[in-house]
Amino acid sequence: MHKKQSGRRRAVVPPRPWRVALVAAALGAVAPVQAQVTLDVIGPHEYDLPVDFKPFNVFVQYATFQDGDRQWDGDGDRRRAARTRTIVGLSKYVRFWTPESNPKIGLAYEIIVPEVGVRNSDTRSSASGIGDPITGFAAWYKPSANSTLGFQTFMQVPVGDQDIGGGDVWKNLSSVFWDVQFGKLTYTADAGFVFFGESTAADATPGTLFHTNHRLGYQIDDAIEPFIALDYERQQGWKNRAAGVKLPESHETTAGIGVMFKYYGNQSITVRYSRGIDGESHGATDSLNLKYAYAW
Template sequence: MRAGLSLAMNVAGLGLLLGLCALGASLYPSSEAQASGIPYASNRPQSFQFSSDFTEPYNSVGQEFEYNNDRQRFDDHGNKVAGPGTETWVGLTSLLHYWKMDGLPNTGFIASITLPEIAVRGNGTRVSGLGDPLVGGLVWYNPTPLRTIGMQAYVQLPTGADSVSSDTYALWPSLFYNEWLGKVNIDLLVGAIIRGEGPHHTDPGDTGHANLRVGYNIVDRPTYQVTPFVSADYQKTFSSEDRNNNTIEFSDSNETALGAGVLFQLKPGVQKVFNQKMWDQVSIHYSKGVEGRNTTVTDGLFVQFWHYW
């Protein structure tokens, strides 16, 4: 793998949780309101592989499509039972800007904005609209050409459509690590969602998450690369409280999901029509919830497209 390869951070991989916290109460009886989805569930290998080996600032745009079949949920005892019977569709459109600062070797920065598009259909439910955007960025450091470490933070702004907005400000901080070991790529993210006051003076519970991707580069040609991968995701959401500081029943949740997919990459210059600066990517993978409590079971397909100029 080329040491100078610089790939996109998976800002778009924020997962179904981005807008679905707001939908929990509408999809379940009031005593079983639950958040759905694992943050960054759509990550791929090399999501957080960056190179500081560039001279001029550049940009990238990403489009993600997420689909989840909501036919099952984990109950309070961890059993899989009938879910809301809906289908959830999420689009995430991200714009990123990359730059460096003089005097900070092996270091780079990204500023970004992500806009969700959300739709839930089925079983008498028909909800859609633009979700709450996230704005922020990250900083990374390359101890070696094949290793990246860094941190990121995003603010979720409750400005989406009323039907899908969380009505809650939130901070999304996390730490990331990426490294190549021969043909194996390891990509790890550990973070949290820290929520402010929710609708009707409620206190939504915060969320912790971890996301691991392990890919193996089976094809490394001069013009394209193919990397199958496996995924493991976990989220833990703590209990929410109502305006009287009483714990809301069934509001705490957790889930572990496992999956597999493949990442395709195209070398700069191959697409003659576009002013391509870095390796463009297309990834697709499937993930399934294997253990959890008080949340819809992940049964989802994730697709991403990234272009650099």
């Protein structure tokens, strides 16, 4: 699929379009409501990226349905919480290209707009709106024809609706990512940090968050690929300036299973269920996740 490079710049047909559609799906995506592990939206082939290609575009629409009636307490036990149902949509546009000066490097720039709806069955209240938008870039290269290594960094801008948790804290999401293909077996993953600015409303600074996400898939054929997912994050405690105290750290590990469907050569749909298996002082994940990707 990836031809050997020559010294002269030449146009190379990009890899199968369904792959590039999947690729854009996770670069920088993070839900505005912190209930699930950061970047757990990624799927198989998420970082199976091309080099030396003609520029192209990708649109991705995510949808996450989170059942929030459980949470991890400070002792690591799953406890009853307010009966909330959260729906998060992420609408994303990505532009891919390679620089003329070095076609062996791939680049991408993207813009993501979150849409959030939250309903609390206990209080019979609800809220919805646009979350903090996300924008940034990614760069990568291919150590071999069947592997990819790259870096991505994104800013989440605090201009979203206050009712759904936006509009106060700047965030920077930076991570390394990699992908390796072993015939029908596929492995894609990332590891990185989220850095937060100060919260004026809370008079506190959120602690730095570490996350890592892993997807192991098996290609049954060109159209169907089941996979398993493992996600983890740990956040340092918030530092309250006025009280001079630091809130406890929080963490969660989740496991999931899903399947990816590729069709029409340039589109895909991915379905995944994820559930928290360990945590502390963190919302307990219990979610159904959908993703539609279209490349042109």
